[in-house]
Amino acid sequence: MPNIRSFIAIELAPPIQQILEETITALKKFDLNSVRWVPVHNIHLTLKFLGDTPEAKIPAIKQVLQTITQNYSPFEIEIATIGAFPNLRHPRVVWVGIKNQPILTSLQSTIETMICPLGFPKEERAFSPHLTLGRNKETADTIQNQRIGHAITAAPSFPPQSMIVDKVTLFKSDLRPSGSIYTPLFSTSLIK
Ligand code: 3AM
Numbered sequence: 001m002p003n004i005r006s007f008i009a010i011e012l013a014p015p016i017q018q019i020l021e022e023t024i025t026a027l028k029k030f031d032l033n034s035v036r037w038v039p040v041h042n043i044h045l046t047l048k049f050l051g052d053t054p055e056a057k058i059p060a061i062k063q064v065l066q067t068i069t070q071n072y073s074p075f076e077i078e079i080a081t082i083g084a085f086p087n088l089r090h091p092r093v094v095w096v097g098i099k100n101q102p103i104l105t106s107l108q109s110t111i112e113t114m115i116c117p118l119g120f121p122k123e124e125r126a127f128s129p130h131l132t133l134g135r136n137k138e139t140a141d142t143i144q145n146q147r148i149g150h151a152i153t154a155a156p157s158f159p160p161q162s163m164i165v166d167k168v169t170l171f172k173s174d175l176r177p178s179g180s181i182y183t184p185l186f187s188t189s190l191i192k
Contacts, residue, residue, distance in 0.1 A: 001055040005173045008111060009044035013163035016079055024133055030151035034140035042182055043131050047108045050120050057118055064114050065168060065188040072190040074166035075103040088149035095130035104129055166190050
């Protein structure tokens, strides 16, 4: 069986997608021409990037996710402010953060730990929950980087918005020249 490219993520509720759309529109007004914006339907809260995934492992991944999610009750997450990785002076990824949410961190860490024996090594970096709005080109110069930093600081703030997380989804990711295509393969529900 061939490999696919996959990741585990939380799908976003329409009111949050709406705010992200408005935020991207506001940021675009700053003419950040070195940034490739993510289409809103492609924005998710990524919990674990699996990368190359033998299709034969998908039933085992599903089993692990079912075992985990049946031990969690649905919970609320709330979007926070706009920011950039690694920082505003060197913005590579422009994002909207998720407010400190211990249950989300626990869910992510449990997935990380329990999926590892299936051959998906643990991430070295600490989990920093975020929604990627855009990616800055490697070739961006200092002026372009400064414009992005300024836009993030000056962009209008958005109202508080939360959503209930009640499932996690395994996505297949197809990289195409025209952009990534993400297809949900299955979801498992938080049912504790
Ligand atoms: O939406 P974000 O950015 O959080 O950045 C990629 C995206 O998450 C991430 O997986 C999600 C779906 O593509 N991703 C892609 N390649 C990655 C890698 N090599 C990666 N995360 C970690 N390591």
